[in-house]
Amino acid sequence: MTTQDILVSEGLAVGHGGNVIMTSIDFRLAPGRILAIVGPSGCGKSTLMRSLSGLDLPLGGRSEVLGLDLAVATATEREGTLRRLGFLFQGSALFSSLTLRENVELPMREFLRAPRREIRALAEYKLALVGLADAMDKMPAEISGGMAKRAGIARAMALDPDLIFLDEPSAGLDPLTSGRLDELILKLRDTFGTTIVLVSHEVPSILRIADFCVYLDPDAGRMGAYGPPRDFLAAGSHAKAHAFFSQARIS
Amino acid sequence: MSHAPASPPRARTEVLADGTTVITLGGDWNRQAATPAIAFKGDQVRLVTEQLGDFDSSLPGWIHAHFRQVRRLDLSALPSRLRSLVELAEQSTTTPSPETTGGLLARFGGWGLESSSSWGRAFEHIGDVALGLGRLLIGRARVNWQDFWLQLQTAGVDALPIVALLGFLTGLIMAYVGLIQLRQVGATVYVANLVSLAMTREMGALMTGVIACGRTATSFASQLGSMNVSQETDALRVLGINPVEYLGLPRILAVTLMVPLLSVFATFIGVFGGMIVACAGDLSVSQYLTQVVVAISFRSFLVGFIKSIAFGFIAAWAGCYRGAVAKPSALGVGEAATSAAVLGITLIVISDALFAVIFNLFNF
Ligand SMILES: Nc1ncnc2c1ncn2[C@@H]1O[C@H](COP(=O)(O)OP(=O)(O)O)[C@@H](O)[C@H]1O
Ligand SMILES: [Mg+2]
Numbered sequence: 001m002t003t004q005d006i007l008v009s010e011g012l013a014v015g016h017g018g019n020v021i022m023t024s025i026d027f028r029l030a031p032g033r034i035l036a037i038v039g040p041s042g043c044g045k046s047t048l049m050r051s052l053s054g055l056d057l058p059l060g061g062r063s064e065v066l067g068l069d070l071a072v073a074t075a076t077e078r079e080g081t082l083r084r085l086g087f088l089f090q091g092s093a094l095f096s097s098l099t100l101r102e103n104v105e106l107p108m109r110e111f112l113r114a115p116r117r118e119i120r121a122l123a124e125y126k127l128a129l130v131g132l133a134d135a136m137d138k139m140p141a142e143i144s145g146g147m148a149k150r151a152g153i154a155r156a157m158a159l160d161p162d163l164i165f166l167d168e169p170s171a172g173l174d175p176l177t178s179g180r181l182d183e184l185i186l187k188l189r190d191t192f193g194t195t196i197v198l199v200s201h202e203v204p205s206i207l208r209i210a211d212f213c214v215y216l217d218p219d220a221g222r223m224g225a226y227g228p229p230r231d232f233l234a235a236g237s238h239a240k241a242h243a244f245f246s247q248a249r250i251s
Numbered sequence: 252m253s254h255a256p257a258s259p260p261r262a263r264t265e266v267l268a269d270g271t272t273v274i275t276l277g278g279d280w281n282r283q284a285a286t287p288a289i290a291f292k293g294d295q296v297r298l299v300t301e302q303l304g305d306f307d308s309s310l311p312g313w314i315h316a317h318f319r320q321v322r323r324l325d326l327s328a329l330p331s332r333l334r335s336l337v338e339l340a341e342q343s344t345t346t347p348s349p350e351t352t353g354g355l356l357a358r359f360g361g362w363g364l365e366s367s368s369s370w371g372r373a374f375e376h377i378g379d380v381a382l383g384l385g386r387l388l389i390g391r392a393r394v395n396w397q398d399f400w401l402q403l404q405t406a407g408v409d410a411l412p413i414v415a416l417l418g419f420l421t422g423l424i425m426a427y428v429g430l431i432q433l434r435q436v437g438a439t440v441y442v443a444n445l446v447s448l449a450m451t452r453e454m455g456a457l458m459t460g461v462i463a464c465g466r467t468a469t470s471f472a473s474q475l476g477s478m479n480v481s482q483e484t485d486a487l488r489v490l491g492i493n494p495v496e497y498l499g500l501p502r503i504l505a506v507t508l509m510v511p512l513l514s515v516f517a518t519f520i521g522v523f524g525g526m527i528v529a530c531a532g533d534l535s536v537s538q539y540l541t542q543v544v545v546a547i548s549f550r551s552f553l554v555g556f557i558k559s560i561a562f563g564f565i566a567a568w569a570g571c572y573r574g575a576v577a578k579p580s581a582l583g584v585g586e587a588a589t590s591a592a593v594l595g596i597t598l599i600v601i602s603d604a605l606f607a608v609i610f611n612l613f614n615f
Pocket of ligand 2: 042045046047090167
């Protein structure tokens with residue numbers, strides 16, 4: 001069981017530049033599961049994603065991603081592991097001097113030994129999956145925030161990674177597109193067994209797609225609760241997580 | 252509500268027998284009027300109103316600023332509209348941010364610390380570049396070759412006009428100044444030696460290096476700096492691509508290759524510029540050219556060439572380094588560009604002096 005988990009976090013502490021923001025993050029995630037990270041804005045969800053992926057080093061505790069123990073890994077090992085996962089940044093972080101198509105092509109050009117034409121076709125397919133078939137030759141500055149998010153998702157999927165981190169993928173999307181995105185996430189998981197870690201504020205969507213949920217409690221500065229999202233709907237679960245789920249459900 | 256004449260905002264303080272401070276607020280509060288000053292002690296405060304007129308956000312703002320640290324604040328006597336505005340802000344305040352104290356000494360201390368830690372990062376960065384070059388040699392570096400070709404064009408070919416102009420003027424000025432001196436000893440023919448030697452050994456490389464700092468180092472710093480702002484560098488790292496290798500190496504290689512070529516070009520143009528002045532009255536063209544051929548040795552050409560390679564590397568590295576450590580803001584990117592030019596030019600002049608000492612030691 002231990003070795004099979006794709007993501008392991010034991011008493012993990014995360015933060016910026018030596019400043020600890022969140023501590024005691026404890027959970028394990030098996031492959032093919034969907035994990036949602038929730039909590040009030042500014043509580044450290046994005047920071048936690050950076051640490052879980054190995055982009056930043058943990059400030060304490062232990063964490064494993066794709067079987068690599070980040071606390072003892074060398075820079076080269078971390079680089080190799082990062083290559084095997086996809087990441088959508090909260091601000092999309094598209095390469096501003098490349099078109100959307102070139103953005104999706106870049107990882108493939110660097111890491112796939114396929115002819116140009118094939119790479120191009122693959123990139124177009126990934127962009128079509130997120131509904132951007134018409135905007136492939138636009139520059140990132142020429143599209144809306146929601147479109148940038150979707151292009152970032154297409155880039156995160158470029159190399160068919162085993163593990164994808166999505167930081168607020170549905171923020172800025174209309175309900176229809178957001179619903180399609182949920183479907184895409186489920187389909188990725190069901191077809192390719194992709195593990196997905198996402199930050200979201202949308203309770204209905206979390207209830208629909210997530211298997212597990214991490215609630216971060218900013219007042220305590222630590223992980224508040226971990227479990228299947230449905231558990232938090234019941235009274236008697238973690239009070240703040242319950243408030244988060246039930247409040248958003250009413251609205 | 253402009254019908255009633257506005258009365259100035261008031262705040263009256265009185266302390267009750269039980270230690271509670273009661274603050275009575277009145278008058279019209281708006282952002283244009285100066286807010287009253289108050290002084291109070293203790294952590295039990297009650298706010299009441301008396302003839303309170305119109306108010307805008309300046310009143311709840313004033314209350315927030317003065318009383319947010321009071322432990323027992325009684326707002327129950329305030330009009331409900333005002334109370335809810337104050338309470339809304341109260342909820343979101345967890346810890347008041349300390350006002351930045353900036354004594355002169357403390358700031359100098361901070362500056363010293365900052366610059367000493369930035370030297371650490373500079374060495375770290377140059378180490379990364381060296382490591383990347385090593386990996387490139389064994390064919391394991393991931394480099395954006397598109398950027399390389401692009402920079403050959405923009406940092407090299409596109410710089411030809413400005414390099415030509417400045418090289419030409421440098422030669423011209425040296426010949427002009429030299430002639431004035433040489434006429435006094437009747438040795439005007441040596442102006443050719445002066446100009447050609449100075450251009451090959453010194454000025455060709457120096458001028459080109461400085462131009463590279465002004466044109467290229469600044470542009471690299473703002474390119475890479477703005478990629479930091481938009482997290483594009485992180486997006487590369489998350490692909491397992493080392494940004495120093497991918498973005499830095501192609502730029503450094505392109506410039507280190509182009510600056511020596513530009514420098515040779517500047518040297519020729521400078522010698523030509525000197526000829527225009529020398530042959531305007533004192534020398535014939537063939538006299539000048541004969542002297543040039545005598546004066547320039549392969550050795551002095553080599554001196555200039557080696558220096559220009561170093562200067563090209565310095566200019567490109569300064570740009571990449573300052574861009575990589577740029578603060579993530581519009582201001583930070585601007586600062587990165589400025590400091591890249593300053594750092595590049597300073598290092599070029601310092602290394603030029605070092606080269607002079609070294610070449611002198613070896614009689615080069
Ligand atoms: N680059 C950074 N440097 C320092 N502090 C940061 C940085 N980014 C975020 N923070 C701080 O870390 C905390 C958590 O931020 P973040 O993880 O972005 O929150 P969330 O994603 O949950 O909204 C915030 O208090 C924020 O001020
Ligand atoms: Mg965030």
